[in-house]
Amino acid sequence: MTKGKELFSHRINNNICKVVLLIVLLLVFILLPRFGGNFLTHVVLEMFFLAFLGQAWNIFSGYCGELSFGHATFFGVGAYTSSILLMRYGISPWIGMLVGGCFSALLGIGIAYISLRYNVKGVFFALATLACAELMRLLSLTLKSLTNGAEGILIPFKGENFAMFSFGVNKKYIYYYIILGMFILCSLVAYKVKKSRLGYHLSAIKGNYDAAKMLGINTLKCQIIAMGISTFLTAMGGTFYAQYYQHFEPDVLFSANRSFEIIFPVILGGGGYIAGPLVGAIILQGFEIITRELIPSFMYGVPKIVYGLILVIMMMFIPGGVVSSVYKRVSNIRLKRKEAQEGR
Amino acid sequence: MALLTVNNIGKSFGGLKALDSLNIDVEEGKITGIIGPNGAGKTTLFNVITGFTQPTEGDVIFNGESLLNLKPHEISKRGLGRTFQIVKIFGNLNVVENVMVGALQYIHNLAGARDEAMNILEYLNLTRLKDYSGDALTVSARKQVELARALAARPKLLLLDEPAGGMTPNEVDGFLEQIRKIKARGVTLLVIEHVMKAIMGISDHIVVINYGRKIAEGTPQEVSTNKAVIRAYLGDD
Amino acid sequence: MSGDVVLVALINGILNGGVYSLTATGLTLVFGVMGISNFAHGSFLMIGMYITYWFAKLSGIDPYIGCVVAIVTTFCLGWFLQKYIVERMMYFTHYNQMLLFMGLSIILDNTALFLWPDYRQLKVWYQHLLIPFGSTSIELVRVFAFLIAIVITFGLYFFLQRTNLGKAMRATAQNTYAAKVVGINIRKINCVTFAVGVACAAGAGGVLTPFFPIYPSVGSLFLLTAYVVTCIGGMGNLMGAMAGGLIVGVGESLGALIIPGGQKAIVIYVLFLLLLVFKPKGLFKFAGYWHAH
Numbered sequence: 001m002t003k004g005k006e007l008f009s010h011r012i013n014n015n016i017c018k019v020v021l022l023i024v025l026l027l028v029f030i031l032l033p034r035f036g037g038n039f040l041t042h043v044v045l046e047m048f049f050l051a052f053l054g055q056a057w058n059i060f061s062g063y064c065g066e067l068s069f070g071h072a073t074f075f076g077v078g079a080y081t082s083s084i085l086l087m088r089y090g091i092s093p094w095i096g097m098l099v100g101g102c103f104s105a106l107l108g109i110g111i112a113y114i115s116l117r118y119n120v121k122g123v124f125f126a127l128a129t130l131a132c133a134e135l136m137r138l139l140s141l142t143l144k145s146l147t148n149g150a151e152g153i154l155i156p157f158k159g160e161n162f163a164m165f166s167f168g169v170n171k172k173y174i175y176y177y178i179i180l181g182m183f184i185l186c187s188l189v190a191y192k193v194k195k196s197r198l199g200y201h202l203s204a205i206k207g208n209y210d211a212a213k214m215l216g217i218n219t220l221k222c223q224i225i226a227m228g229i230s231t232f233l234t235a236m237g238g239t240f241y242a243q244y245y246q247h248f249e250p251d252v253l254f255s256a257n258r259s260f261e262i263i264f265p266v267i268l269g270g271g272g273y274i275a276g277p278l279v280g281a282i283i284l285q286g287f288e289i290i291t292r293e294l295i296p297s298f299m300y301g302v303p304k305i306v307y308g309l310i311l312v313i314m315m316m317f318i319p320g321g322v323v324s325s326v327y328k329r330v331s332n333i334r335l336k337r338k339e340a341q342e343g344r
Numbered sequence: 345m346a347l348l349t350v351n352n353i354g355k356s357f358g359g360l361k362a363l364d365s366l367n368i369d370v371e372e373g374k375i376t377g378i379i380g381p382n383g384a385g386k387t388t389l390f391n392v393i394t395g396f397t398q399p400t401e402g403d404v405i406f407n408g409e410s411l412l413n414l415k416p417h418e419i420s421k422r423g424l425g426r427t428f429q430i431v432k433i434f435g436n437l438n439v440v441e442n443v444m445v446g447a448l449q450y451i452h453n454l455a456g457a458r459d460e461a462m463n464i465l466e467y468l469n470l471t472r473l474k475d476y477s478g479d480a481l482t483v484s485a486r487k488q489v490e491l492a493r494a495l496a497a498r499p500k501l502l503l504l505d506e507p508a509g510g511m512t513p514n515e516v517d518g519f520l521e522q523i524r525k526i527k528a529r530g531v532t533l534l535v536i537e538h539v540m541k542a543i544m545g546i547s548d549h550i551v552v553i554n555y556g557r558k559i560a561e562g563t564p565q566e567v568s569t570n571k572a573v574i575r576a577y578l579g580d581d
Numbered sequence: 582m583s584g585d586v587v588l589v590a591l592i593n594g595i596l597n598g599g600v601y602s603l604t605a606t607g608l609t610l611v612f613g614v615m616g617i618s619n620f621a622h623g624s625f626l627m628i629g630m631y632i633t634y635w636f637a638k639l640s641g642i643d644p645y646i647g648c649v650v651a652i653v654t655t656f657c658l659g660w661f662l663q664k665y666i667v668e669r670m671m672y673f674t675h676y677n678q679m680l681l682f683m684g685l686s687i688i689l690d691n692t693a694l695f696l697w698p699d700y701r702q703l704k705v706w707y708q709h710l711l712i713p714f715g716s717t718s719i720e721l722v723r724v725f726a727f728l729i730a731i732v733i734t735f736g737l738y739f740f741l742q743r744t745n746l747g748k749a750m751r752a753t754a755q756n757t758y759a760a761k762v763v764g765i766n767i768r769k770i771n772c773v774t775f776a777v778g779v780a781c782a783a784g785a786g787g788v789l790t791p792f793f794p795i796y797p798s799v800g801s802l803f804l805l806t807a808y809v810v811t812c813i814g815g816m817g818n819l820m821g822a823m824a825g826g827l828i829v830g831v832g833e834s835l836g837a838l839i840i841p842g843g844q845k846a847i848v849i850y851v852l853f854l855l856l857l858v859f860k861p862k863g864l865f866k867f868a869g870y871w872h873a874h
Contacts, residue, residue: 067676069683118858122675123618127808128857134805135850142844197448200457204445207434207478211490213416214394214426215497216449256801260687267680272436301694301797304687311684316669319677328477331438335475 029180033173045176045244047285049237052183054266054277056233059190060112060226061263062271063199065206066121070129071234071262073111073136074104076253078235079242083153084146086164093165097239101232108231112224130256137254152249155242165243175244182240183278186233190274193229202226206272234262264307268314270321279322347372347407347532348393348424348501354401355385355392355556362388363399363556370501375523375533377547377564379540381576385556386536387429390503394426395419407500420449425499429506429536433486433493435479440465442478442489446496464496468522484515491522501532508539516542544568552576585715590834592719598830599727600785603734604803605810605822607781610737613754613817614774617671620682622782622807623800624689628655629783630799631693633790634703644703645729648787655783659776667775668768686800693797701795708791726788733784734823737777741819750774754817782807802846809849812856 033041053075061067081103082096091099111132115125140147147153160167167174193199201222204212213219242248252258269280284307291303318325346369355363362385370376378386391397393404395416404411411419420426434442443461444454451457465471470488473481481489487507494502508516516539523546527533537543543550544564552560552567554576560567567573608622629651636647662685670681711718741747753760753770761767785803793799810829814821829849836848 065676067679114858120857123620123679124857126679127805128854131805131850131853135847135854138844138847138850142847195454197452197454200441200445200448200454203437203441204434207436207442208432210396210416211428211432211434212445213396214420215446215493216417216420217445218415218417260683299695300698301691304691305695308684308687308689308691311687312666312681315673315677315681315684316666319673319680331475331477338475 030177033176038172041172041176043285043289045172045179047281048176048179048183049240049244050261050265050285051278051281052179052186052240053234053237053262054269054281055183055186055190055274056230056237057262058230058266058271058274058277059193059233060223060230062266062273062276063194063202063206064223064226065272066116066223067126067263068129069126069256069259069263070131070133071231072254072256072258073129073133074108074231074234075238075241075258075262076133076136076140076250077104077107078238079248079253080140080147080153080238081235082239083155083242083248086155087153092163093239093243094163097165097236100235100239104235104238105228105232108227109224112227113220116220116223130259133254133256133259137250140250140254147250150249150251152247152252153242155246157246165239175240179240179244182236187274187278189229189233193226194274198222198225203272264311266321268310268321270323270325273321273323273327276321276323283322345408346370348534349405350389350393350402351405352402353389353392353399353404355388355397356400361556363392366402366553366556366558368551368558368561370532370534371549372500372532373527373530374548375527375535375546377543377550378534378536378553379538379543379550379567380553380559384553386553387505388556389553390426390505390536393419393503394424420497420499423498423500424503425494425497425501426503427487427490427494427505427507429509431483431486431490433478433481433490435477438475438477439470439473439481439489440475443493443496446493449497461492461496464492468492468495468525483510484512487511488519488522491526495526495529495531499531501534502526504533504535504537506536506538508537508542511539513541520546583716585717587835587838589714589717589719590838591831592714593723594831594834595827596719596723596727596830597834598827599730599734600789600826601803601806601810601829602823602826603730603788604782604785605807605814605826606734606737606819607778607785608807609811609814609817609819609822610781611775611778612811613819614750615671615771616757617667617678618675618682619775619778620679620804621686621689622779623802623804624686625655625659625779625782625800626786626789626803627693627797627800628658628689629786630790630793630795631697631786632783633787634701634795637703637705637790644705644787644790645725648729648784648790651783651787652780656776656780659779660772662779663772663775664768668771671771690797690800698797703790703795705791720792722791726792729788730785733781737781738819746773805853806849809853809856812853812860 029044032044036044057068057071078097078100081100082093085091085096085099086093111129115128120128141150157168158164158166160171201212201217204215204217205219205222209219238253265280265284266277267280268283269276269278287306288303295302314321320328348370350366350368353363353366354361366389378389380386388397392399393411395411395414395418398413406422406424409422434445437445440458440461443464444457447457447460447464451460462471462474465474468488468491470492473485473489478486478489491507508519511519520542523533535543535547547564550561550564550567551558552570552573559572559576560570562570604622604626608619611617611619632651632654633644633647636642636650637644666681670678707721710721712721712724741751749760749765750770750773752763752765753767757767806829810822810825813828814823814825829852832852833845833848837845840847
């Protein structure tokens with residue numbers, strides 16, 4: 001009876017700790033623009049941007065284990081869709097964001113369906129998605145009448161206008177709150193998916209494809225649903241990018257570099273975990289800021305070398321990412337404690 | 345009528361005939377064992393039955409319905425479960441979650457699935473393992489969890505592919521106990537096995553396969569004294 | 582479009598194809614013997630290019646000699662990487678292996694980017710020598726590149742067929758367990774294989790230097806091309822890589838005549854995607870001398 005109560009209060013304590021931590025973090029991030037200044041706001045904004053895109057990628061690749069190396073495809077489609085609708089037809093980027101999301105979702109579902117139906121998996125899936133992104137890049141360079149080619153699209157600032165997703169460089173904090181909100185939304189979606197039947201199915205697919213099939217899981221359907229959600233959200237990130245930076249071109253949207261930027265925070269933080277993208281984004285953005293200050297501009301490429309090193313070392317020692325190794329250690333401690341209690 | 349009928353199944357891979365005119369009936373409620381030398385085509389048979397590969401000839405009838413051209417998950421939904429020769433546990437989930445995935449086939453909410461999973465673990469005496477991560481288990485423990493997981497999916501017929509492989513004699517006894525419990529739940533079993541003590545002990549009916557063909561069948565007693573079977577295992581003298 | 586132009590495109594396609602074949606041979610060899618997909622293969626081609634370039638520039642010796650230096654150096658580098666890093670990852674999941682190689686290629690590409698962040702072009706006295714052909718002409722350096730690539734590829738083929746080490750590699754490709762049982766030192770085979778594989782890429786890079794621009798991310802272009810070739814020829818199939826390289830070269834060249842804006846890479850990407858879906862195991866029925874893992 002007493003043992004039961006002990007374990008019970010232990011679990012309550014644990015949950016209360018988690019909730020308190022989340023609330024504290026939330027407060028910190030909400031109050032940040034007020035007390036942090038413009039530069040810090042911009043930095044943390046970029047961090048949440050990375051975390052948002054990473055979380056979107058996480059919902060597909062992190063959960064089911066099929067690595068997409070070409071998520072830049074959907075990022076760019078989102079950016080182009082909302083921007084073309086804005087520049088040509090004056091449609092609000094908020095609506096453009098949803099339209100871009102739908103296009104991307106359809107594209108993503110199509111790519112996922114064709115690949116997974118025809119057994120394009122593992123390395124080949126990664127390469128296929130990479131090829132798609134590259135194809136998009138070349139197409140946007142070629143179809144000049146639609147996309148303005150290599151010049152890219154420039155979104156002129158026409159004054160502050162909420163409906164038109166335009167706030168100007170002096171009001172960065174508004175963009176900050178928007179991306180914070182988007183990240184929270186994305187994480188809620190990720191959480192809902194994870195703690196659902198779909199989430200368990202995706203974990204099963206990641207765990208073992210054949211075994212999952214033999215437990216009644218329609219692997220194709222699960223994966224394309226996850227892909228649709230993931231690509232919709234990624235495209236929303238593209239629209240945000242367009243509105244915040246107000247200029248983009250094919251190389252910046254569809255490059256392999258962009259795809260890597262999307263997935264690296266998640267790999268570092270831990271794929272398949274909701275906290276993974278944020279942890280990874282915090283670490284990477286922190287590193288980025290330090291190096292930006294310390295490393296002179298002629299040492300271009302050095303930070304990336306460090307990223308590569310981190311990736312190699314991680315894969316050899318903690319392939320699951322930071323969050324996974326923390327979880328493993330915590331659950332090991334718990335198990336040992338339980339075993340000791342049971343007098344083993 | 346038998347629960348599962350393998351009807352004149354043939355499977356060729358290019359020039360190699362892995363299965364040849366196989367006819368097997370699996371009676372409901374009974375344990376049918378499949379034995380045969382290595383490479384006889386036993387796992388191929390399972391792959392054909394469960395939809396991982398399609399036969400070149402013949403048909404598989406389950407519960408009166410043909411399983412031809414169905415995908416594995418559709419076959420699973422019709423009440424067929426399977427474990428694998430190389431145990432396929434979900435290393436990224438803990439034991440309860442592993443079994444929950446099985447339970448989720450019929451129970452669509454997580455809380456219910458968790459309860460069902462805990463029930464199954466308790467039924468098979470595996471509750472002590474519940475919080476262990478799949479990849480932290482020994483092979484023997486993994487096999488047991490795989491069994492629990494398959495059972496949680498409420499199969500009418502469960503196909504076990506060398507479930508006792510690599511087990512110590514003690515573990516084999518424990519395993520036979522699990523099998524009896526599963527049978528007590530009304531699940532029909534079709535088991536491929538090499539460990540003679542295990543298969544001969546629990547089977548009601550045995551089918552012997554060699555080179556993809558059925559060479560004998562009958563009760564364990566009949567089969568162990570069958571000349572063709574002895575020749576297949578020990579070779580001509 | 583005159584017949585000459587098409588014919589020259591065809592010939593150039595074959596010439597380019599030889600280089601693609603060599604690149605893909607390295608990739609497919611590593612997959613056939615070791616069962617791993619070297620995602621960083623393109624970066625080794627880039628290394629080969631830079632070594633050749635600097636050797637030629639600093640010493641004034643002909644770059645084709647520099648090519649040999651590049652091959653040997655990359656061989657050693659490959660051996661080192663395999664022994665201390667890749668070997669550990671051999672039995673990990675494909676997810677981890679892919680990311681490991683991605684990390685490797687990022688390190689290599691960005692080191693080059695840091696050291697030499699611009700486009701370079703090697704200048705040799707015979708660079709602009711042309712072989713006249715009807716109304717147009719063919720660059721001599723492309724012919725050299727083709728010939729050397731073919732020689733290396735065939736040399737590799739004979740090495741695998743005739744020498745004991747080659748036979749051991751083929752044995753490991755067919756059945757690693759059995760190879761271990763008969764006493765073949767798998768670790769050493771893996772080292773040799775990986776080293777040879779990346780050396781092929783470096784060799785391909787080396788012969789490209791007289792006419793192809795040299796820049797840090799050149800590897801990624803050839804990586805995808807190499808994968809397309811293996812899709813045509815079949816992963817692990819050496820002769821398939823040879824044939825596939827020529828097919829891709831010709832296809833790209835002819836495609837460039839049709840596609841506006843000269844974005845001939847589009848042909849490669851579309852071809853790749855189509856192949857992945859419809860014929861990922863290669864267009865050729867025979868498995869060749871290798872069995873894919």
